[in-house]
Amino acid sequence: MSEVTAQPAVQARLLELQELDTALDQARTQIRRLKADPEHARLRARAQELEDALPELEDAARTADRAGAEASEKAAATRARRDRTRERLEAGQGGSKELQAMQHEDDTLTALLDEHEGAALEAMEAADEAESRLAAARQTLEQARAEVDARAAEVRREGQVVTQRGRDLTQRRTALAAVFPAPLLALYEKARERNGGIGAARLVGRRSQASGTELSPADVARIEALPPAAVARCPESGAILVRG
Structure with a gap:
């Protein structure tokens, strides 16, 4: 798992950032559609x-x-x-x-x-x-x-x-974006680039909303063992998983 750390409340705000980025991606797509x-x-x-x-x-x-x-x-x-x-x-x-x-x-x-x-x-x-x-x-x-x-x-x-x-x-x-520590923001941006625009998503039970799949018991156990400030990653997509 990544060594990047941030307070859980700060990590949770990544979901707000993801929502804005998704809306921006949709706006760009719409502009391209309008041009053509x-x-x-x-x-x-x-x-x-x-x-x-x-x-x-x-x-x-x-x-x-x-x-x-x-x-x-x-x-x-x-x-x-x-x-x-x-x-x-x-x-x-x-x-x-x-x-x-x-x-x-x-x-x-x-x-x-x-x-x-x-x-x-x-x-x-x-x-x-x-x-x-x-x-x-x-x-x-x-x-x-x-x-x-x-x-x-x-x-x-x-x-x-x-x-x-x-x-x-x-x-x-x-x-x-100014709220986040630079390492956390960089990790999020890199994940977005590799994962089709998804840089952060919520972990709900065993299901990663980044990949839409359930994690294995071993992966869930590893994530649950992380300190609250540690940044969890989806093993399928590489996106940041917001716990809780």
Whole structure:
């Protein structure tokens, strides 16, 4: 067993120190979790996917808009040709054969105009649909970005709370650590480092709360034979055992 000694009342206060250290460890873990917040990461990834898809939708909308404009211009040009032919036809300019040719041209242009106007209507409807899809995608992206910002703000608020709690715990820990003799504090710190954060725990009957196991009768006998000021150690974990 260790030769480090301290009054039983001082040893007992190691349990207070352990409680503060455990709370500090939990705060540090929580800060790490917040920094790598999976929900914030998921929202960021979703917003990035939406943003990456936007250029294709913008290109599709521009292409559809150009196609609509070109189809409308084509229909307008055909209409102008038909109207000029119809004006000449109605004016009765030319001989019989020429008038027959103009009538045929009028019929042809009228049919062509119907085709071009139908194509222009379809192209404009397609442009409207592409613009609607783009507008919806932009709105969805804006909402996704707002969700990212909201989650980031929530994480910051929670982080500020945890950070302040960590500061308070650190101040209390610093004040309490000053109570212990340097050898006892060093022994506690070394045990914490080797034992996953547990430097001191209570011995309840035969059970070590440091390891969660019952000690052998021989180990219990050795601990019971120690003077009250002697520091007992858990044979399983190496943590300081507070008796009584």
